[in-house]
Amino acid sequence: MNFHLKIWRQAEGNKQGGFQDVEAGDIPSEASFLEMLDIVNDRLTEGGDEPVAFDHDCREGICGSCSLTINGIPQGPGRGTACQLYMRKFSDGDTIYIEPFRVGAFPVIKDLVVNRSAFDRVIAAGGYISERCGNAQDANDTPIPKTVADYAMDAAACIGCGACAAACPNGSAMLFVSAKVGHLGLLPQGKPEANRRVRGMVARMDAEGFGNCSNYYECEAVCPAGVPAAFIAKMNRDYALASVRNAVEATA
Amino acid sequence: MSVASVYKAPRQANPLWAFLLSSIGKKWIVGISGGLLILFVLAHLAGNLTIYVGPFGEGINVYAQALHANQVLLWLARAGLLAVFLVHIGTTMSLIIANRRARPQRYAVKARLQSTVYVRTMALSGLVVLSFLIFHVLQFAGGLSPYSQLYDLEGRHDVSAMIIMSFHNPLVSGFYLLSLVLLGMHLSHGISSIFQTFGLNGRKSSKLIKHGGLLVAWALMIGFASIPVASVTGFLKVLPDERRPVRELTASSNS
DSSP states (O other): OOEEEEEEEOSSTTSOOEEEEEEEOSOOTTOBHHHHHHHHHHHHHHTTOOOOOOOOSOSSSSSOOOOEEETTEETOSSSSOGGGOBGGGSOTTOEEEEEEOOBTTBOEEETTEEOOHHHHHHHHTTOSOOSOOOSOOOTTSSOOOHHHHHHHHHHHTOOOOOHHHHHOTTOOOHHHHHHHHHHHHHSTTTGGGHHHHHHHHHHHHHHTTOOOOOSOOHHHHHOTTOOOTHHHHHHHHHHHHHHHHHHHHHHO | OOHHHHOOOOOOOOHHHHHHTSHHHHHHHHHHHHHHHHHHHHHHHHHHGGGGSSTTSHHHHHHHHHHTTOHHHHHHHHHHHHHHHHHHHHHHHHHHHHHHHHOOSOOSSOOOOSOOHHHHTHHHHHHHHHHHHHHHIIIIISSOSTTTTOBOTTSOBOHHHHHHHHHTSHHHHHHHHHHHHHHHHHHHHHHHHHHHHTTOOOTTHHHHHHHHHHHHHHHHHHHHHHHHHHHHTTSSOOOOGGGSOOOOOOTTOOO
16 A cells, blocks of 8 residues: 655754655555554665654553554544554555644654653652552452442543543643543542542643643543543542532631 | 651642632633523523513513612622623633643644534634623613613513614624524533533433533524514514603603
């Protein structure tokens, strides 16, 4: 298959970037999107050009390292990550725009690679359970209704790739943060710190310069893990209630 | 020096301000003010529909007289309404500025996946509705209308005639209907968004709330739009001039 690629090239974060036209000819249809970029990079290197820098790790759709925006869709068309996108999804002769995630809080490092450490700092602000959990317990030692466990799992499916923030016209990280707040807050192990967690993570999210949620729901549409935007509603409620409790405790 | 004396607890910001200035807190402010404005729209529509009472729409004259009976309450309500408007617009503007900053570089190509036309045009529809409101208030409450000095058989201010005759001007009814369409679009996103912002919807109820919000928004707009339509088509009639009592000009009269 043959493709006309328009790839974003940027030598460094503080340098001006631009699109480079690359003709990707003779690409096998069974190649994944990243494998297609590997082939392109081999050819660029052989021709003495700088290969395109892009993020990748597991290439199994579970690590969340991919950070490509393909034809305006973070992680590319279809559910799943860019590494799970195959070239047969495109038509022969297609023009494909490849851009990095464009979020102010994710500065470009080089070409298509962005720095998503902001997400790590949000997690460090409360996205964990402080208590050691010790050895594995007997099954059902801590009773959790099946529906609650399933719902928590829906949020825990988040792989932290950042496609939600990249798809959001406001560059908001609400789906990511709400998934982390949601899955920990739903389970008994996470409940004791729930108030502190939601306040800490939201404060950090704001400080990192992510935008606000305007309920576009574009995040939900691109999320490779299918995290529903209903978790954002849950976080809006949890945050308000936690703030009220905090205010009451501060006056007490 | 002991460790304990070196360690400083992080300064605790005022919890209320911390909430109100946070991203989610601002959304709550927009949601609460928007909800209050929707309640106002509901009350306003209920008042407007009294124009269908009586052969010459006297119902709305009675309603208007009752509304103006207590000037103190009326001006308090107007001031409150203005404050809610300013809070709604001011907070939204601060959110828009923050959102622009959060996305400094735009995509060369951007796909639209599931965002509605309503959410994408919120700022535009809000601005058109705002400009309409300024005109609307000046026209009907501010006495700019050429028909604002008519009185009905009972000597009440003939609000009904003012409305119906104003709508006979195609520019007035046209702008009114256009603004209603934009207000309908604004509320199509706004009503369901309130539920999302307050966290009142879950995964199962999201669809119901989305469709319910659309239904309520457009039902309200149909209610408002019925009045210019009924005026232009002649369904709503104005008290004929020959039956209209001549109001004596006195010192207390403004005209």
